[in-house]
Amino acid sequence: MTTSSSLQITFVAAEAVPLAKTGGLADVCGVLPIELSKLGHRCSLFMPGYRRALHCGLPIEPTQIGFTIPMAGRHVACRILRTQLPNSNVDVYLVDQPQYFDRDALYGDTQGDYRDNCERFAFFSRSVVHAIEQMDMRPDIVHCHDWQTGLIPAYMATGTGDYAWTREAASIMTVHNLAYQGRFWHYDMVHTGLDWKYFNWKQMEFYGDLCFLKTGLIFSDMLTTVSPTYAAEIRSPEHGCALDGVLRERGNDLVGIVNGVDYQVWNPATDKFLPKTYDVTSWQAGKRACKQQLRQQLGLAETDAVLIGIVSRLASQKGWDLIIPLMHRWLEAGKSVQWAVLGTGEEPIEQELSRLAHHHPTQLAARLEFSEELAHRIEAASDIFLMPSRYEPCGLNQLYSLRYGTVPVVHATGGLVDTVTEANPENLAQGIATGFAFHGYRFDELEHTLDRAMDVCRTEASMWGKLVENGMRQDWSWQRSARQYSQLYAQTVAHKRNT
Numbered sequence: 001m002t003t004s005s006s007l008q009i010t011f012v013a014a015e016a017v018p019l020a021k022t023g024g025l026a027d028v029c030g031v032l033p034i035e036l037s038k039l040g041h042r043c044s045l046f047m048p049g050y051r052r053a054l055h056c057g058l059p060i061e062p063t064q065i066g067f068t069i070p071m072a073g074r075h076v077a078c079r080i081l082r083t084q085l086p087n088s089n090v091d092v093y094l095v096d097q098p099q100y101f102d103r104d105a106l107y108g109d110t111q112g113d114y115r116d117n118c119e120r121f122a123f124f125s126r127s128v129v130h131a132i133e134q135m136d137m138r139p140d141i142v143h144c145h146d147w148q149t150g151l152i153p154a155y156m157a158t159g160t161g162d163y164a165w166t167r168e169a170a171s172i173m174t175v176h177n178l179a180y181q182g183r184f185w186h187y188d189m190v191h192t193g194l195d196w197k198y199f200n201w202k203q204m205e206f207y208g209d210l211c212f213l214k215t216g217l218i219f220s221d222m223l224t225t226v227s228p229t230y231a232a233e234i235r236s237p238e239h240g241c242a243l244d245g246v247l248r249e250r251g252n253d254l255v256g257i258v259n260g261v262d263y264q265v266w267n268p269a270t271d272k273f274l275p276k277t278y279d280v281t282s283w284q285a286g287k288r289a290c291k292q293q294l295r296q297q298l299g300l301a302e303t304d305a306v307l308i309g310i311v312s313r314l315a316s317q318k319g320w321d322l323i324i325p326l327m328h329r330w331l332e333a334g335k336s337v338q339w340a341v342l343g344t345g346e347e348p349i350e351q352e353l354s355r356l357a358h359h360h361p362t363q364l365a366a367r368l369e370f371s372e373e374l375a376h377r378i379e380a381a382s383d384i385f386l387m388p389s390r391y392e393p394c395g396l397n398q399l400y401s402l403r404y405g406t407v408p409v410v411h412a413t414g415g416l417v418d419t420v421t422e423a424n425p426e427n428l429a430q431g432i433a434t435g436f437a438f439h440g441y442r443f444d445e446l447e448h449t450l451d452r453a454m455d456v457c458r459t460e461a462s463m464w465g466k467l468v469e470n471g472m473r474q475d476w477s478w479q480r481s482a483r484q485y486s487q488l489y490a491q492t493v494a495h496k497r498n499t
Contacts, residue, residue: 007489009036010139011045012128014121014148015106018086019053019094022106024259024396025146025176028226031262034088035482041489044137046128048120049081049096050106058083060094065134069126072190076100076123080131095127118184121212122191125151133163141489143172147182150216151192154204157219160194170496172488173220175213177393178234178241179317182212207242217246222492223254224485226394227415231256239391255488258418259394260478266376266400273376280472283405287380294381297374298340298365305336305363306454309382309406311375311397314345314353314368319388319411322446324352329447331360337454340378341366379404383457388438388446392416398435402471407464408435409453411446419476423456423467434471
């Protein structure tokens, strides 16, 4: 064990950059341990040994640790491999079990989720708690992320396995998106290795199913999620995904900490993807050059139209049931606006965007792909970044937009509320506004707010410049988030050891 000022922190997650990624969880777990280590903590990370993790380009070496886990009457063997997060001293331990993890994807294929996901991630969690004991790691904090790790706090709290390290280590569970819960057939309980007595409505049972996320929420010492507003929202029936009762009961143990941005990657002053870099003193010339280049690349007309950027999953959560009708209306009316869209997702949304782009090729460009380079260029070139998510636990693109001088227009929900300071009269008077927000998830609210933002962009240069520069001066770095996590860890350890 270490002192409270310098803690040993073990992260457990299903993904982390650059080893494997499907979403924002990977960004958090690939960067936060590095930033915490810079504050003096000793950090490590456990992940499944997916095929893509083993071939991610990092040097991977074997350890001396290998063992078997009893899984429903049979013994399944694994070994622990080791690498490090790039440019850090953060060790990454991979649970190498090819039967479970040597697959094309992390969680499923075109047919849906893998049918044995319960068994796969129960095995992963059981392997982690066993490996920590075998490696004599003695963590102060075990920081678990999302449903795939939800069993670990239960093993720690119940003493399952009788591991010495669990007696003093504290557990923290972070929810990145409450909608993903890890719900399985109740007879899959046999894979967890936990006593059936815990399968009850107060602990692991959830409407007749086994629920990994609920298990983590119940048994963890402390809970976090990725923004303060989302932490409040998920305690309500509207956003609680039927777990709001659990979260209200644990409300005193639930903290929201906004995710950070890696400004070494997302910085217009040093961005290798931009034709002209810029900062808060040179943004006008820089964005003008970026806009010209992007229009040429995407085949958009050279006009004085306001350019709206969207980089997003094409999913209903992201507000496409509002965006597409608005596109239809404004494109058909010949409104002075252009759209640059990048993303992949649900087929009906992709098809509708393709149709619109085909009929209005100089006003709407839709690239249905993943492109890191184009994402950076859209952020830099756009006047406005549109993010009308139905709900948004944290969101990262609005943070990128702020740094790139692209004024965000957002739905007032979750992390969007916590990071975009609305351009209302009071905030404008105080000189602190950074963007526009609409309240109430409705078409007319979005149209009115976006229209207002475009009007300011076109006709009120001084106010627009203030919004741009306020946003560019914001600090949403991972260093900021890491300091908040560091304080939370210290408080959690102190509470654990005093009770």
